[in-house]
Amino acid sequence: MSKPRIAIVGCGYWGRNLIRNFAELRNVEVSVACDFNLNALAIVKRRYPAIELEPKFQGVLDDPSIDALVIATPVSTHFPFARRALVAGKHVLVEKPMATSSTEALELLELAERRGKILMVDHTFVYTGAVQYAKTLVESQQLGDLLYFDSVRLSLGFAQNETNVLWDLGAHDFSILSYLSDQDPVAVAATGVRHLGSVFENVAYVSAQFSSKLIAHFHLNWLSPVKVRRILIGGSKKMLSYDDMEISEKIKVYGNGLTSNLTPEGREQLLTGYQNGDMVAPRLHTEEALSRMATDFADALYGSSRPVCDAYAGYRVVRLLEAAQRSMMQGGGPVELPSLDHSPKASSFRPRQGGRSFLVRR
Amino acid sequence: MSKPRIAIVGCGYWGRNLIRNFAELRNVEVSVACDFNLNALAIVKRRYPAIELEPKFQGVLDDPSIDALVIATPVSTHFPFARRALVAGKHVLVEKPMATSSTEALELLELAERRGKILMVDHTFVYTGAVQYAKTLVESQQLGDLLYFDSVRLSLGFAQNETNVLWDLGAHDFSILSYLSDQDPVAVAATGVRHLGSVFENVAYVSAQFSSKLIAHFHLNWLSPVKVRRILIGGSKKMLSYDDMEISEKIKVYGNGLTSNLTPEGREQLLTGYQNGDMVAPRLHTEEALSRMATDFADALYGSSRPVCDAYAGYRVVRLLEAAQRSMMQGGGPVELPSLDHSPKASSFRPRQGGRSFLVRR
Amino acid sequence: MSKPRIAIVGCGYWGRNLIRNFAELRNVEVSVACDFNLNALAIVKRRYPAIELEPKFQGVLDDPSIDALVIATPVSTHFPFARRALVAGKHVLVEKPMATSSTEALELLELAERRGKILMVDHTFVYTGAVQYAKTLVESQQLGDLLYFDSVRLSLGFAQNETNVLWDLGAHDFSILSYLSDQDPVAVAATGVRHLGSVFENVAYVSAQFSSKLIAHFHLNWLSPVKVRRILIGGSKKMLSYDDMEISEKIKVYGNGLTSNLTPEGREQLLTGYQNGDMVAPRLHTEEALSRMATDFADALYGSSRPVCDAYAGYRVVRLLEAAQRSMMQGGGPVELPSLDHSPKASSFRPRQGGRSFLVRR
Amino acid sequence: MSKPRIAIVGCGYWGRNLIRNFAELRNVEVSVACDFNLNALAIVKRRYPAIELEPKFQGVLDDPSIDALVIATPVSTHFPFARRALVAGKHVLVEKPMATSSTEALELLELAERRGKILMVDHTFVYTGAVQYAKTLVESQQLGDLLYFDSVRLSLGFAQNETNVLWDLGAHDFSILSYLSDQDPVAVAATGVRHLGSVFENVAYVSAQFSSKLIAHFHLNWLSPVKVRRILIGGSKKMLSYDDMEISEKIKVYGNGLTSNLTPEGREQLLTGYQNGDMVAPRLHTEEALSRMATDFADALYGSSRPVCDAYAGYRVVRLLEAAQRSMMQGGGPVELPSLDHSPKASSFRPRQGGRSFLVRR
Numbered sequence A, B, C, D: 001m002s003k004p005r006i007a008i009v010g011c012g013y014w015g016r017n018l019i020r021n022f023a024e025l026r027n028v029e030v031s032v033a034c035d036f037n038l039n040a041l042a043i044v045k046r047r048y049p050a051i052e053l054e055p056k057f058q059g060v061l062d063d064p065s066i067d068a069l070v071i072a073t074p075v076s077t078h079f080p081f082a083r084r085a086l087v088a089g090k091h092v093l094v095e096k097p098m099a100t101s102s103t104e105a106l107e108l109l110e111l112a113e114r115r116g117k118i119l120m121v122d123h124t125f126v127y128t129g130a131v132q133y134a135k136t137l138v139e140s141q142q143l144g145d146l147l148y149f150d151s152v153r154l155s156l157g158f159a160q161n162e163t164n165v166l167w168d169l170g171a172h173d174f175s176i177l178s179y180l181s182d183q184d185p186v187a188v189a190a191t192g193v194r195h196l197g198s199v200f201e202n203v204a205y206v207s208a209q210f211s212s213k214l215i216a217h218f219h220l221n222w223l224s225p226v227k228v229r230r231i232l233i234g235g236s237k238k239m240l241s242y243d244d245m246e247i248s249e250k251i252k253v254y255g256n257g258l259t260s261n262l263t264p265e266g267r268e269q270l271l272t273g274y275q276n277g278d279m280v281a282p283r284l285h286t287e288e289a290l291s292r293m294a295t296d297f298a299d300a301l302y303g304s305s306r307p308v309c310d311a312y313a314g315y316r317v318v319r320l321l322e323a324a325q326r327s328m329m330q331g332g333g334p335v336e337l338p339s340l341d342h343s344p345k346a347s348s349f350r351p352r353q354g355g356r357s358f359l360v361r362r
Helices: A013-024 A038-046 A057-062 A076-085 A102-115 A129-139 A164-180 A264-272 A289-301 A311-329 B012-023 B038-047 B057-062 B075-087 B102-115 B128-138 B165-181 B263-270 B289-301 B310-327 C015-023 C036-046 C057-061 C075-087 C101-117 C129-139 C163-180 C264-272 C291-300 C312-331 D014-024 D036-049 D057-062 D075-087 D102-115 D129-139 D165-179 D264-272 D289-301 D313-329
Strands: A005-009 A027-035 A052-054 A068-071 A092-095 A121-123 A146-156 A187-193 A203-209 A217-219 A223-235 A238-243 A249-257 A279-281 B003-010 B027-032 B052-054 B068-071 B093-094 B120-122 B146-156 B189-192 B203-209 B215-221 B223-237 B239-242 B251-254 B277-279 C005-009 C029-032 C053-056 C068-071 C091-095 C119-122 C146-156 C187-193 C203-209 C215-221 C221-233 C238-243 C253-256 C279-281 D005-007 D029-034 D053-056 D068-071 D092-093 D117-123 D147-155 D187-193 D205-207 D217-222 D223-235 D240-241 D251-255 D279-281
Touching: A005 A013, A005 A057, A005 D223, A013 A038, A013 A068, A013 A289, A013 D036, A027 A038, A027 A057, A038 A052, A038 D014, A052 D005, A057 A076, A068 A076, A068 A289, A076 A102, A076 A164, A092 A289, A102 A121, A102 A311, A121 A289, A121 A311, A129 A164, A129 A223, A129 A238, A129 A249, A146 A164, A146 B215, A146 B223, A164 A187, A164 A203, A164 A217, A164 A223, A164 A311, A187 A311, A203 A311, A203 B203, A203 B215, A217 A223, A217 B146, A217 B203, A223 B146, A223 B223, A223 B239, A223 B251, A238 B223, A238 C203, A238 D147, A238 D289, A249 B223, A279 C119, A289 C238, B003 B012, B003 B057, B003 B310, B012 B027, B012 B038, B012 B068, B012 B289, B012 C036, B027 B038, B027 B057, B038 B052, B038 C015, B057 B075, B068 B075, B068 B289, B075 B093, B075 B102, B093 B289, B102 B120, B102 B310, B120 B289, B120 B310, B128 B165, B128 B223, B128 B239, B128 B251, B165 B189, B165 B203, B165 B215, B165 B223, B165 B310, B189 B310, B203 B310, B215 B223, B239 D240, B251 C005, C005 C015, C005 C057, C015 C029, C015 C036, C015 C291, C029 C036, C029 C057, C036 C053, C036 D223, C057 C075, C068 C075, C068 C291, C075 C091, C075 C101, C091 C291, C101 C119, C101 C312, C119 C291, C119 C312, C129 C163, C129 C221, C129 C238, C129 C253, C146 C163, C146 D217, C163 C187, C163 C203, C163 C215, C163 C312, C187 C312, C203 C312, C203 D205, C203 D217, C215 C221, C215 D147, C215 D205, C221 D147, C221 D223, C221 D240, C221 D251, C238 D223, C253 D223, D014 D029, D014 D036, D014 D068, D029 D036, D029 D057, D036 D053, D057 D075, D068 D075, D068 D289, D075 D092, D075 D102, D092 D289, D102 D117, D102 D313, D117 D289, D117 D313, D129 D240, D129 D251, D147 D165, D165 D187, D165 D205, D165 D217, D165 D223, D165 D313, D187 D313, D205 D313, D217 D223
Parallel strands: A005 A027, A005 A068, A027 A052, A068 A092, A092 A121, A146 A217, B003 B027, B003 B068, B027 B052, B068 B093, B093 B120, B146 B215, C005 C029, C005 C068, C029 C053, C068 C091, C091 C119, C146 C215, D005 D029, D005 D068, D029 D053, D068 D092, D092 D117, D147 D217
Antiparallel strands: A146 A223, A187 A203, A203 A217, A223 A238, A238 A249, A249 A279, A279 C279, B146 B223, B189 B203, B203 B215, B223 B239, B239 B251, B251 B277, B277 D279, C146 C221, C187 C203, C203 C215, C221 C238, C238 C253, C253 C279, D147 D223, D187 D205, D205 D217, D223 D240, D240 D251, D251 D279
16 A cells, blocks of 8 residues: 555644644655645645645545645634545544534444445544543553542633534543543533633533443533533542642542541541542653644554444544534533444444554553 | 630540640630540540540530530541531531531521521631632732632542542532632532442542633542642632642642733733743731631630621532532432522621631731 | 559640640550740649649659659750750650750750669650651561661741751651661761751752662741652562551552563563552551650550660661761761760660560551 | 755754754744664654755765754764865755854954854853743843842753763853853852762852952753752842743842942841842743844844854853863863953954844744
8 A cells, every 4th residue: 555645624723733743754744734824834835834725625626636635724613524434535623613513423424334434523622641541540540439520620711602612522422431431421411601701611611421430521611711621520439639730640540548448546546547449640641642643543554453433433423513512502501322233334433353462651 | 714625536546636636725724525436535645645535426425614626537427426516505616518408507507596596617728828828819809809729639538438529629619619609509410320339429620600700610539649639720810729638839820811802922921921920929917827727716716706708608618519409419420509698697797797707917 | 553643744835745645545544734924834733733733844853753754845955954854864755856965965864764764765756657657667677778768858948046957856856767777877967058047057959878789868938838748668578658648558669660670562561661569558557646755655654575666776866866967067068977886885775675565567 | 055964963852852942933944954863863754754864964064055044962973074064065054053162263264254144152051931031131231230130050961971061061151141241251260079970170260350249150960850040130220030940930120229328127028038029020021042143144144133142242252261160170260261352353253233133022
């Protein structure tokens, strides 16, 4: 197979990050940069003189030398652009969220299956050293049964003009939850508020219930002058804390005393102490997550593996976003979700057994 | 007036803390320690040989030399003990929560009013340097309009055998919210789970809506091997972060850029930066909160002031706990709360205008 | 043996802390509080009505019912008071530093030996959970050979009117170094400055050389509005960081990659990464250090053990302080110290082999 | 003037960082990459296809189209390469340290003066938002008189094979000290050790004395598995803490209580408290320091300004390194430094009065 040729569609801040990472890969070639904004293209040209510029999306679709599209355009265009690309016979990597409804997401998924094309979503956080490490802990049962998953994600996001905080920040957390737990909620409830005259919710609280005992909860907030990104995962054996705002020691794993038989003195000490059991902060791989994501897509183009964040992963996240959105619009009551396992389509698009092991490389 | 004589009822871990703090005050005398557990009394005797021991609650009630009772017994006894004490003509300081239902709380409040006795609740956190400082920021409008109040309170609490995490940890947060915002929610919704075979909820999420734009949210959790106590208060002008697990710099106040007219570059910088605007961590008074609480009660005994955490404050907190409990039992849907302002009793037990200013003493 | 009776001499801030801790012990009795300041005695009386008050030091010496003295008076009085107490046949616990010269310290040590009395110094930090844990790591060779010991201790200390920052803060660090390393420097060099018109040095840097490869260094500083207390201990296997200003996770133990055979990529990753190897923050015992120190003295009074911070430990610390002081006065050049092992007195006052194991109790 | 053409000499890890930053500038052109290592050149080519490759240093010197050289080669080559470049009529930006002796540094400085060429040193840290902010505080006298400058810089550095920890890490700290204080020490003393069989010192302590009351101190350490980069600057009015390992709030400015007239209670509170006075963590500019450094050099090429880190700045740093090295080799005694102000050359190469204001851009 000759080296796959890639077009980047959408050359804003994030699109340029994608170009930078794909340009570093040896097994693909970034051939075309596409954006209707000529200034954005000019910036690309300055850094990468060899990349062709293309102001029209159709131009990329019509170019038979292009094998794959990387779509980093506004959310509302993810579905139409990805669909047109698949129809045109291109492999697709699309930014999160994959689509704006589960119907759209399913349509893309099935289209990709029928055409035999790769469809992958850029859930970048899944590729961080922290989340990868957490995955190994969950899978090896070191946390025990999952009891709670609690995420707090705050930043300044008032300049958003197309979507609310749920679809923006929530997509990150839902993809992490989905990847780590490998469980799908049976119900989702969400409350949001629109502060400071915004037409979009800029603060939202979401909770998700599972058929297991797991409870998940999300605080999504665009009105914080300081960035907060903290996830706590409580298990029956250990608790994991993930603070993405730390330079090192992002992950801390705490032993707990939950199952001990305690003397009264031990009990009082546990209740008044600050830390129960040792804490371990593992060394994490520090490779840029976006680089690993790009590698995953490039490898998939060679057919050697199915990407971790495949279309099914994208669909699961959109499904949760949609349910949370509906709950928010209905006043916060829980919205039930049908089991994915009983879906006639589940078997076909489940990740292949024996697929590529995506272990932490130290 | 001669020096008021106080009896401490309940001499466990917290009761002994109360004895230590009241014993330091010059204007009251800790005369009697009461507990049916003779070991607890023996510990008190060793430290304070001058304090009389009394194994029976009735014995304290019958003692005409006792002016006031400090009740630090299990939650279920707060109401009956406080009621009997008020009926017996004693002033009362009772641990939080004041009672286990709003009906009980109201009955105590009205009883105290009728008998002309002080009834105060030990909402200790209200007396911390951090909360006192936050109060001055809110009152002086330095935060602007309150947009969100978000509290996360986790610790190990599995040894509780009488109540759930809501009534235990939530009482702290509700008292802080109530004190700082001086607003009462119009609806409360709560979800809780019982993990590890507990008969009481050990993880709960509570949200509260207000007639203003404020939204409040609480993560209460007994299953964390590491203590977390973080409150974020977002205002239209500034955001306050309160991390009680820091030795210093517990309070951080962040300027925000929410109202600025931004250039595109400024916007990108805000979105990608970690901190927008300066942060100030004020020096806080470090006097023990329990000591200030004890002082507030002692001063009230002299009639010179109404305590900050009076019966009305206790009632407001119990009302929220009750509503959250009902929501939790009903599956998480919002429980509406009638306006307190339309209550016929509100005027009489509202805090006196022009009452004692409880400013931060530096 | 009947319960030993103790007199506390010096009832200021620290003396009252000592009274509080000794009063909690079951196997000794705090009988007398001694201070020429009657206000200080009045404060003690209010808290501990059963303790007798004695305004004159001689009065305590003359009281045959007193078995032991706890001396918490100004530094310059440590030697004369301890000497008079030993001569009068009392056991002695004295605040750090034990004396103001090594000659004095040796005289006390030998006096105690001759009279068969306990002489102990309150090196409180040695009894913290953090230092105790570090000791177990050093003794079990988990850190490997000690390479560097670096301590930074800053706070506000401008109100001192009897001594400089070296004798005040340095005594803590020297006692920790001495206890943990069980090595004595062969040379000490120190530089100090007197800022803001002080007649005493308020900033000092001290380094100590050993016959092993260990190097120790101390930054002692009274001119910092924020408290800093950080010790780093680098070993050939692991590195330990001790930050006493953290509420939890005071001790962090880092694996290192120092001995690995590295590929060029591994080398670059080590050089650019933030953390190499996992980190472990052990749970520490949280018992108050002063309480454990008091227990050590009380146990020693029963003859059941030799105190960890015995007269010899006190002598070693004073010897280092004296050498550092001399270096500082001579302009910073190194001051050599004779080997303690060749001292004729070393064998007699070395800690007994097989002495009480002072292990971390969890 | 046509756009200056630049050659990057040395295309390792840091050289590639320089290429990336210079390639982003609009007013210069990165024309040539030079390295005898062809692999390094291949990596450059892949990222920047338009850059010419040149394996020989002489080739760059002989190319008349090249205006300026950026030298990022091993330390020992800084002097010969920079000298040959200046002789060949090129402007020069050289990595730190500028040379390996003050004689060499002076020779380069004078050569550049005579030839009328720019000679600048890459003291990257000087261009960080943190150091720039600190400079504004010092210059506006907000810290008051400087009392102490204390730097701690630890990381893993065992792979170094050409120099010791002093010349590697110390160059950073000396450049920061020199820039911020605008003072030159009168004496420097240093102690170093060689651990783990290294032929170069991997731990060093350096102190510097000034004719003012300032004392500076440096802990330089290559044997730490965790990166530490903390600078404390104590002034008579405020204290500044700079922790480069924080993502946000790198700079904290503490008010102090040093000059207050205190009551005894206030004094006790100061001594036992953790924080005295408010702390402010300013928002810092987050532009990459290396980008600002590159801009400074590019602007200088246009003659519009003298670079902040000019040859004189480079000379001052090398002079300190040299003195510290000498002290280390002599056993740690202080090495005196002649006053720069009496040097006949000082006036000519002092930074121009009224030079470019390098203020913090927010």
